[in-house]
Amino acid sequence: MEPTIPQTHYLNSPKGLKSWLFTLDHKRIGIMYFAAIMFFFFFAGLLAIILRTELLNPGRDLMDAEAYNRFFTLHGAIMIFLFIIPSIPAALGNFLLPLMIGAKDVAFPRLNLASWYVFVGGAIFGIYSLISGGADTGWTFYTPYSTSTTSSVSSMLLAAFILGFSSIFTGLNFIVTIHKLRAPGQTWFKLPLMVWALYATALIQVLATPVLAITLVLLLLERTMGIGIFDPAMGGDPVLYQHFFWFYSHPAVYIMILPGMGIISELISHMSHRKIFGYNAIAYSSFGIALVSFLVWGHHMFTSGQSELAAVIFSFLTFFVGIPSGVKVFNWVMTLYKGSISLATPMLYALSFLVLFTIGGLTGIFLGALSVDIHVHDTYFVVAHFHYVMMGGTVMALLGGIHFWWPKMFGKRYNEFWAATSAIIIFIGFNMTFFTQFILGAQGMPRRYYTYIDQYQSLHVFSTYGAWVLGLGFLIMAIYFIHSLIKGKPAGNNPWGAIGFEWETASPPPTENFVTQPVVTHGPYDYDKVLIPREMPTRSEKVAR
Amino acid sequence: MADHAKTHAPLDEHVAHHFTDAEQQRESSKLGMWVFLLTEVLFFGGLFCAYAIYRSWYPEMFHAAHKALDVKLGFINTLVLISSSVTMALAIRSMQLGNKRQTMYHLFATLIFAATFLVIKYFEYSHKFHLGQLPGKYYTYTGIEGSNPHVFFSIYFVMTGLHGLHVIGGMIAIIIMLVKTSRDRFNALYYNPIEVTGLYWHLVDLIWIFLFPLLYLVS
Amino acid sequence: MTNQTSHAHHHITPLKIYLGIGGTLLVFTVITVLVAGFDFGPANILIALLIAGFKATLVAFFFMHLWYDNKLFFVIFASSLAFLAIFIGLTMYDTERRAELDPIKEHPIEAQAAMYKNRPAVTGGAAASHGEATAAPVDTNAAPGH
Incomplete structure (x- = not known):
């Protein structure tokens, strides 16, 4: 039977712009977040391509040093605050969480809508900062430069401050939702692992973001009144600023990666129709990561004059992050073993994640080692490391998640051939761009310079070519997604034959998600007990036929 | 519950x-x-952290600078805020017992205490403004020994200023509760918003309980 | 998850407890001011924090109902304090020990900020000379009892 799209669903009832702007439906808010973050992703991605193009030759090509500073600050600040932090929790998570736990909505729908408006408000300040010349401090706003520069840092600080509230609202909402709105029979250990990951993420959001808020308030006051807490000229201590900043911003990198890990847990199990290996270990390791993330921030300050003893301790503690991350990777790999693996696009991204995140994670261990870090600190090695974790990890997971849940979100299929092609192009382009930067960094190329000595040029050129390839991959993706929205074929309720409440309802789901309250009868990954046939045949299955 | 059907609607x-x-x-x-x-605790926590570090770096300056604060006014303000917490708790209790009139009295008393707190704070602030005991580069006072006394006043003003903003926020919430109570929006079974407002208000009190000895009683 | 038929019994705290706690808090406020008049050396701040901590516990347990309510709320509140302790603890582990290998790092870079350079030196206590326009004769506002 050919699947059809239901007459009324959350996207078309009620109709009209106003019904979207005032909606309390978590799915619509998720889609609105999705639109916003995708806009910022493409914008900041364009900036990245411009930055790479500038680095094609040493010396000035497109811009001078000052403009370059503003461009990389903008790239970093937008990618971090406007794209990657809200990406998975606020966009995909908002859409999925109530569906996955069989609820009608999140616990506080108004707060949820407010968080989107706060996000947009913060974004407007960010754009204002851009129009009024842009900040040139890097996304970290280190003092004393950030207190003395005349570029428009203050509006960027305000933007980050406001965006923090949006993040807190989402985190708070998710915690309460997961505690109070689970379907009958859905105990904690019958939750999909994505929900565990979102919960751990939400914990970090509410614990760390307030410290960022107060840090930015103090920095704003430092700029306007010289309060003497962070500014050395006024008797303050710039290293103290770094403590304050990284107490938030280190856990924040786990705000970025943890939900990605949640998505990968889902993809690996559902796309290989195999019960997840080590459910408890993966669930607990999310908490392990959340906890350890608060103990390691000092590894960003090995060379900035903190106590040597503290540096040694932070370095030691940093190694512990590797344990829960390793636990997850090994469990995912074990899940694949003897699974009925479909190599459809979501799985391609999940496999990319496994490779790239492992490289990113392992180089993180190098950087956490005090003596190694002194050598590669502030070089391209660091740049490559965090792009492997953030882009190779989070963005790959996000893309995998989008491809996996796209049929649910819009009820339509996308072109599988072009999707797989673009996934492969992105994988190749990514490695061309950033693996090169590991080598550059190990050779001593410092980050944040618009120029370099001639001997680095061949690697820089290769990296820039990689960025262009990456850009091509994303261009293809934009085209087939838009095509799918307009002309995509109906996807059916459960194209992947996956287990989960979200696949039991229509695609796209009705406004209140479920016609009748779903009840849990089996575990979230019980592929040994229930097997649902795939409606969307995989390439290998097509060949077999 | 005896009249379950009645109260259910x-x-x-x-x-x-x-x-x-x-x-x-x-x-x-x-x-x-x-x-x-929890987020509020960590928000103020950053300030407590800055306080602890600068106090430990400049113990003499902190001791000298804190003498500029008026213990008497700080003490009165502490009593005022504690009293407001008591009346807030009593307001919830009255609504649990279904006594609308008493709830409104208690909420109103809480509001008056909160306003008193802010008035006293205003007099403290204006005295310091007059003397030039201002935060950061606006500090012009010359009577305090030690390194960088402006840092003490920065911390003092940021801590009490943010706390004051929270008091104002709490007052707005209490006014809303007062209006809603007068419009019979609550009853003995449904008083949730007042309860939640109370939690917030007690935290504002709780933070002041720490601010008072740390800022006014450095010895 | 929750029982749908019967409404859970809401705890109503006896009036005596509220007034008793309120009275205790007022008494301990007086005590903390009185104690501050004595010098116990480095224990001063510890005593002040212990009294404040005791008062805060009373507020949290009785006014905020942690004593009676869902234990989850207690866990949340306690974890906020635990993570605050991590933040302050690890940060101070650096700021207190920075000078161990390198004494120059003991204090912030400027022991006296540049803005004090053009001001008359403080000669201590009441005898300070007039500074800029707004500075009134000093020490008239010093708190009593110190």
């Missing part, structure tokens, strides 16, 4: 569509408020 009209019953909604909103209070 006014209760259920407050339950939002995505909750199954009133108890789930009540527990959710309290949990939400507690998580919010």
